[in-house]
Amino acid sequence: MVRILAVACVLAAAAIRVVAAENPDAPPMTRTVDHVDDYHGEKVADPYRWLEDDVRTSTDVADWVTRENEHTTRFLEGIPQREAIKTRLTKLYDFERFSAPSKAGGRYYFFKNDGLQNQAVLYVQDSLADEPRVLIDPNKWSADGTIALADVTFSDDGRFLAYGVQDGGTDWHTFRVMEITTGKLLDDELKWIKFNSPAWTMDGEGFFYARFPQPEEGADFQSLNLNAKVYYHRVGRPQSEDVLVFARPDQPEWGYGCSVTEDGRYLVITIHLGTDDKFRIYVKDLSEPYGMPYPLVDTFDHEFSLIGSNGPLLYFKTDIDAPNKRVVAVDLREAAAAGKPAPPVREVIPMQDDAMVSVSLVGDQFLVQTLHDASTRVQCYTLDGKPVRSIELPGIGDADGFTGKQTDGETFYSFTSFTTPPSTYRYDLITGESTLLRRAQVDFDPDQFEVHQEFCNSRDGTRVPVFLAHKKGLKLDGSNPTLLYGYGGFNIPLTPAFSTSRVLWMEMGGVLAVANLRGGGEYGEEWHRAGTKERKQNVFDDFIAVAEWLVDHKYTSSRKLAIQGGSNGGLLVGACMTQRPELFGACLPAVGVMDMLRFHKFTAGRYWTDDYGSSDDPEGFKYLRAYSPYHNIKEGVCYPPTMVTTADTDDRVVPGHSFKFAAQLQAAQSCDNPILIRIETRAGHGSGKPTEKVIEELSDQWAFLVKVFGMQPEMQ
Numbered sequence: 001m002v003r004i005l006a007v008a009c010v011l012a013a014a015a016i017r018v019v020a021a022e023n024p025d026a027p028p029m030t031r032t033v034d035h036v037d038d039y040h041g042e043k044v045a046d047p048y049r050w051l052e053d054d055v056r057t058s059t060d061v062a063d064w065v066t067r068e069n070e071h072t073t074r075f076l077e078g079i080p081q082r083e084a085i086k087t088r089l090t091k092l093y094d095f096e097r098f099s100a101p102s103k104a105g106g107r108y109y110f111f112k113n114d115g116l117q118n119q120a121v122l123y124v125q126d127s128l129a130d131e132p133r134v135l136i137d138p139n140k141w142s143a144d145g146t147i148a149l150a151d152v153t154f155s156d157d158g159r160f161l162a163y164g165v166q167d168g169g170t171d172w173h174t175f176r177v178m179e180i181t182t183g184k185l186l187d188d189e190l191k192w193i194k195f196n197s198p199a200w201t202m203d204g205e206g207f208f209y210a211r212f213p214q215p216e217e218g219a220d221f222q223s224l225n226l227n228a229k230v231y232y233h234r235v236g237r238p239q240s241e242d243v244l245v246f247a248r249p250d251q252p253e254w255g256y257g258c259s260v261t262e263d264g265r266y267l268v269i270t271i272h273l274g275t276d277d278k279f280r281i282y283v284k285d286l287s288e289p290y291g292m293p294y295p296l297v298d299t300f301d302h303e304f305s306l307i308g309s310n311g312p313l314l315y316f317k318t319d320i321d322a323p324n325k326r327v328v329a330v331d332l333r334e335a336a337a338a339g340k341p342a343p344p345v346r347e348v349i350p351m352q353d354d355a356m357v358s359v360s361l362v363g364d365q366f367l368v369q370t371l372h373d374a375s376t377r378v379q380c381y382t383l384d385g386k387p388v389r390s391i392e393l394p395g396i397g398d399a400d401g402f403t404g405k406q407t408d409g410e411t412f413y414s415f416t417s418f419t420t421p422p423s424t425y426r427y428d429l430i431t432g433e434s435t436l437l438r439r440a441q442v443d444f445d446p447d448q449f450e451v452h453q454e455f456c457n458s459r460d461g462t463r464v465p466v467f468l469a470h471k472k473g474l475k476l477d478g479s480n481p482t483l484l485y486g487y488g489g490f491n492i493p494l495t496p497a498f499s500t501s502r503v504l505w506m507e508m509g510g511v512l513a514v515a516n517l518r519g520g521g522e523y524g525e526e527w528h529r530a531g532t533k534e535r536k537q538n539v540f541d542d543f544i545a546v547a548e549w550l551v552d553h554k555y556t557s558s559r560k561l562a563i564q565g566g567s568n569g570g571l572l573v574g575a576c577m578t579q580r581p582e583l584f585g586a587c588l589p590a591v592g593v594m595d596m597l598r599f600h601k602f603t604a605g606r607y608w609t610d611d612y613g614s615s616d617d618p619e620g621f622k623y624l625r626a627y628s629p630y631h632n633i634k635e636g637v638c639y640p641p642t643m644v645t646t647a648d649t650d651d652r653v654v655p656g657h658s659f660k661f662a663a664q665l666q667a668a669q670s671c672d673n674p675i676l677i678r679i680e681t682r683a684g685h686g687s688g689k690p691t692e693k694v695i696e697e698l699s700d701q702w703a704f705l706v707k708v709f710g711m712q713p714e715m716q
Contacts, residue, residue: 027068027071027666027675027676028064028067028068028070028071030048030051030064030663030666030667031050032047032048032667033047033048033049033050034047035047035049037597039597039615039621039625040618040621042621042625044597044625044631046660047664048659048660048663048664049660051064051656051659051660051663052598052654052656052659052660053656054218054221054222055648055649055655056218056221056648056649057218061659064659065648065659065679068662068676068677068679069678069679071676072643072676072677072678075674075676076700076703076704078707079703079704079706079707081703081706081707081711081713081715082699082700082703084715085504085508085699085702085703085706085715086695086696086699087715088504088507088715088716089500089501089504089695089698089699089702090116090695091443092442092443092444092500092501092503092504093115093116093500093691093694093695094115094116094443095115095421095440095441095442095443096112096113096114096115096438096440096441097112097113097115097120097422097440098110098111098112098414098422098424098437098438098440099111099112099120099414099424100400100401100412100413100414100424100425101125101128101412101424101426101437102403102404102412103404103405103408103410103412104154104156104158105154105155105156105157105158105159105180106126106158107124107125107126107154107158107180108124108125108126108127108128109122109123109124109125109135109152109154110122110123110125110132110424111123112132113691116691116692117139117145117691118139118144118145118146118690118691118692119137119138119139119145119147119148119149119688119690119691120138120149121134121136121137121138121139122134122135122136122137122149122152123135124180128426128437135161135178135180135183136149136161136163136178141165144682144690144692145690145691145692145693146167146168146169146682146683146688146690146693147165147166147167147168147688148165148166148169148687148688149163149164149165149166150163150164150165150166150173150687150688151163151164151173151175151193151196151197151198152164153197153198153199153200153207154180154200155200155204155207156200156202156204156264157202157203157204158180158204159179159180159181159204160177160178160179160180160200160204160235161177161178161180162175162176162177162178162198162200162207163175163176163178164176164193164197166687166688168649168682168683169647169649169650169682169683169685169686169687169688169689170221170649170651171194171195171603171604171651171652171685172191172192172193172194172220172651173193173194173196174189174190174191174193175188175189175190175191175193175198175209176188176189176190177235186235186236187236187238188233188235188236188237188238188239189239190209190211190233190239190242191211191214191239192211192212192213192214192215193209193210193211193212194211194212194225194604195255195604196209196210196211196256196257196258197209197257197258198233198258199258199259199260199267200260201260201264201286202260202263202264203264204235205234205235206232206233206234206235207232207233208230208231208232208233208245208258208260208267209230209231209233209258210228210229210230210231210255210256210257210258211228211229211231212225212226212227212228213227220651221603221649221651221654222602222603222651222654223602223603224601224602224603224605224606225255225603225604225606226252226253227249227252228254228255228256229244229246229247229256230244230245230246230247230256230258230269231243231244231245232245245267245284245293246269246282246284246293253273253606254271254272254273254280255271255272255273255607256269256270256271256272257269257270257272258270259306260286261308261309261314262308262309262405262406263309263311264286265285265286265287265309266283266284266285266286266309266314266332267283267284267286267293268281268282268283268306268314269281269282269283269284269293270304270305270306272607273300273607273610274606274607274608274609274610274611275490275491275607275608275610275611276300276491276610276611277303277305277319277491278300278301278302278303278610279297279300279302279303279304279305280295280297280298280299280300281295281296281297281304281306282294282295282296283296283314283332295341296314296330296332296335296343297341297342297343298341298342299341299342301342302318302319302320302342303316303317303318303319303325304316304317304318305317305318305359307327307359307360307361307366308360308361308406310329310383312331312332312333313329313330313331313332314329314330314332315327315328315329315330315348315359315361315366316328316329316330316345317356317358317359318345319525320345321351322350322351323351323524323525323526324351324352324353324354324355324356324523324524324525325351325355325356325357325524325525326347326348326349326350326351326356327347327348327349327356327359327366327368327381327385328345328346328347328348329345329346329348330343330344330345330346331344331346347385348366348381348383348384348385349366349368349381349385350385352370354370354371354372354377355370355371355493355521355522355523355524355527356368356369356370356524357369357370357371357493357521358402360402360403360404360411361406362402362403362404362405362406362408362411362429363404363406363407363408363409363410363411363429363430364382364383364406365380365381365382365383365388365429366380366381366382366383366385367379367380367391367402367411368380368381369399369402371493371495371521371522371523373453373465373516373522374453374465374467374493374494374495374496374516374522375396375397375398375495375496376393376397376398376399376400376495377390377393378390378391378393378399378402378413379391380429380432388432389432391413391427391432391434392434393415394415394420394423395415395417395420396417396451396496397415397416397417397418397420397495397496397497398415398416398417398495398496398497399413399414399415400413400414401413401414402427408429409428409429409430410426410427410428410429411426411427411429412424412425412426412427412437413425413427416497416498417451417496417497417498418449418451418467418469418496418497418498418499418502418512419446419449419451419469419498419503420446420498421439421440421441421442421498422439422440422498423436423438423439423440424436424437424438424439425437442500442503444503444507447472448471448472448506448507449469449470449471449472449506450469450470450471450472451467451468451469451496452467452468453465453466453467453468454466454468454549456545456546456549457545458518458538458541458542458545459541459544459545460538460541462518462530462538462542464515464516464517464518464542464545464546465515465516465522466513466514466515466516466546466549467496467512467513467514467516468511468512468513468555469502469506469511469512469514470506470510470511470512471506471507471509474511474555476553476554476555477554478551478554478555478556478557479556479557479560480509480510480511480555480556480560481508481509481510481511481556481560481562481705481709481711482510482511482512482513482550482555482556482560482561482562483502483505483510483511483512483513483562483563483564483705484513484514484515484543484546484547484550484561484562484563484564485512485513485514485515485563485564485565485569486514486515486517486542486543486546486563486565486569486572487517487519487520487565487566487567487568487569487572488515488517488518488519488520488531488539488542488543488568488569488572489519489520489531489532489539489568489569489571489572489611490519490520490528490568490608490611491519491520491521491525491528492520492521492568493516493520493521493522494514494515494516494520494522496514501698501702504702505702507713507716508702508706508711508713508715509711509713510705510711511550511555511556513546513550513555515542515543515546517531517539517542517543517572518530518531518535518538518539518542519531519532519536519538519539519568519611532610532611532612532613533611533612533613533620533623534613534619534623536611536612536623536627537623537626537627539572540572540575540576540579540627543563543572543576544576544579544580544583547561547563547576547580547583547584548583551583557585558582558583558584558585559585559709560585560709561583561584561585561586562584562585562586562587562588562705562709563576563577563584563586563587563588564587564588564589564590564701565588565589565590565592566589566590566591566592566686567590567591567592567593567652567653567685567686568592568593568611569589569590569592570589570590570591570592570593570594570653570658571589571592571593571594571596571629572592573587573588573589573592574589574592574594574629574630574661575627575628575629575632577589577629577639577640577642578629578632578633578634578639579627579632581637581638581639581640582638584640585640585641585708585709586640586641586642586704586705586708586709587639587640587641587642587643588642588643588645588701588704588705589629589642589644589645589658589661590644590645590646591645591646591647591650591652591653591655591658591685591686592629592644592646592653592657592658592661593605593608593612593653593657594628594629594630594657594658594660594661595628595629595630595631595656595657595660595661596612596615596624596625596627596628596629596630596631597615597621597624597625597628597631598615599612599653599657600612600614600615600616602654602656603651603652603654604652605653605654612624629661630657630660630661630664633661633664633665633668634668635667635668635670636668636670637668637669637670638669638670638671638673639665639668639669639671639673639675640673641673641674641675641704641708642665642673642674642675642676643674643676643677643678643700643701643704644658644661644662644665644675644676644677644678645658645677645678645679645680645697645701646658646659646677646678646679646680647679647680647681647683647685648679648680648681648682648683649681649682649683650683650685651685652685653685655679658677658679659677662675662676662677673708674708676704678697678700680693680697
């Protein structure tokens with residue numbers, strides 16, 4: 001239990017120390033407070049605790065943000081190449097981008113961005129041959145493009161669309177309902193919804209969803225997300241009349257996802273406790289109006305991800321006796337007769353050598369996506385698990401989509417790679433043929449570049465893959481500016497996907513390296529588990545090993561090696577730069593989890609204890625304290641040039657993490673290497689960020705690297 005020993009948060013208090021800055025180019029002075037916490041008998045100082053306060057309500061924090069942004073802006077404005085970088089990146093971004101179509105209620109839907117629109121626009125077609133028409137254009141919702149469209153779902157009867165409105169990048173979404181044929185916006189307005197999408201009933205009269213209670217005034221961007229409940233909303237009624245379907249007041253940390261089986265018979269409630277794919281499953285028979293949801297799986301021991309149904313058979317992706325996952329069927333009649341917390345399962349598709357990352361049920365076929373050394377492969381199976389064929393993809397890269405109904409004869413997917421812009425395809429489930437629908441036209445020459453995959457050994461001998469992309473004819477003389485990107489957490493894989501900003505980095509002569517670290521989802525659950533909790537140091541060791549490999553093999557030198565990562569990847573950068581500051585020439589941690597002793601006390605942070613553990617636990621405190629970036633900054637160390645990025649209204653990884661880390665780093669820095677923090681306004685963790693803000697932030701990051709590496713790129 002954490003016990004506060006002393007708190008001094010008033011500027012006039014004697015405990016406050018002001019750090020003097022005589023150099024006009026030095027970062028702004030940041031006051032400290034004498035705040036100490038007691039973790040299981042160990043006293044830990046937190047001198048920048050006051051920077052955790054919400055920037056919207058704290059004048060002191062808002063003033064600090066203003067001073068830091070002014071300091072960062074002065075530095076960036078002194079970089080001659082900054083405007084040319086922004087101009088080139090804007091040109092690269094200016095291409096039509098399409099999502100893969102989806103089919104619902106007899107119509108086709110897709111998102112399109114004309115190029116520089118701040119938000120993608122939702123289009124509808126009655127058939128693929130018809131001219132698309134605009135259904136929702138979120139660019140009309142705000143002048144600065146900071147209000148985004150999210151969580152789009154369609155009623156099966158084709159009458160209605162439910163969608164989320166995301167304001168300023170927050171994870172809170174407000175649901176609205178539209179009549180599709182007329183485009184009329186109904187009065188429905190549902191609030192306090194986060195990490196949730198509507199599940200329509202088959203009759204189109206309403207949908208199930210989960211929401212949190214309304215937070216206390218001023219606490220919506222920081223308070224813990226607890227006490228979610230499942231409701232049914234009938235179209236045209238106010239939210240106050242929504243019917244409570246399921247709640248567990250005795251389990252305030254449970255979160256819920258809702259699905260309705262395609263035949264409309266069952267509501268399946270997936271219950272999660274954190275970020276692990278370990279679920280309880282409750283089922284409600286919708287043919288029984290007064291029937292209550294009952295437990296089908298009543299432990300958090302295994303993954304049960306619903307794929308689809310066939311009458312009383314429910315199909316799940318699971319890790320039961322299968323760390324690389326498999327597909328099983330659960331018969332609701334057998335499960336009811338068994339009366340056990342974990343139902344009897346029948347294997348449909350066995351575990352494979354490659355990790356099974358996604359399964360859909362379309363056209364009475366299972367479409368199984370796996371990863372082979374982090375690249376997508378897709379295989380089709382019959383309902384009884386017999387292989388049909390592999391879907392031939394255009395190359396080694398990342399494919400996404402493959403959704404639809406069991407009655408459909410087609411599905412759609414998108415494909416990209418490091419040098420292949422987004423392309424969308426229609427796949428015929430009967431003939432097995434893919435037809436190109438659209439290919440993005442980007443202003444670059446892919447033949448300039450080459451992509452290859454290498455493997456290096458981590459500290460304990462684990463084989464770690466890394467993708468490399470760069471201009472052809474690269475000289476391995478140790479002089480190339482190199483950007484190493486990583487994530488390594490939450491079972492999330494990094495795949496070889498296209499990025500215009502990375503194209504620009506390579507055009508400027510940079511080498512791109514993307515490392516597939518333990519903790520991610522590239523090689524199944526064992527790979528994921530090897531990078532969690534007390535094993536988290538494996539992730540940092542993997543990243544450091546890749547960095548050393550790049551230097552040893554003369555791709556670059558430490559002086560010209562930059563590391564980059566966001567969110568959990570921001571933690572990765574923060575931990576590695578505090579452990580091995582001499583190994584890196586620049587660091588770009590974005591929206592990172594930097595205080596590993598307090599992350600679980602804000603918004604959705606409590607979910608992350610699945611991967612990280614918790615300082616509330618004595619053993620957890622020991623290993624978290626050992627690598628927590630904020631707590632491992634040491635005075636007298638020369639840290640690499642660093643630009644921290646975050647946003648003032650990030651309510652997932654609250655900006656206090658980055659504020660405290662940057663302030664501590666600025667105070668401890670012993671050399672002239674710049675330590676900057678760039679704080680975006682009217683933006684959150686990343687989703688929904690307007691294109692204009694994305695371009696500005698990326699341009700500043702590349703300009704920062706050009707400056708600190710002394711690059712002289714010839715801009716196209």
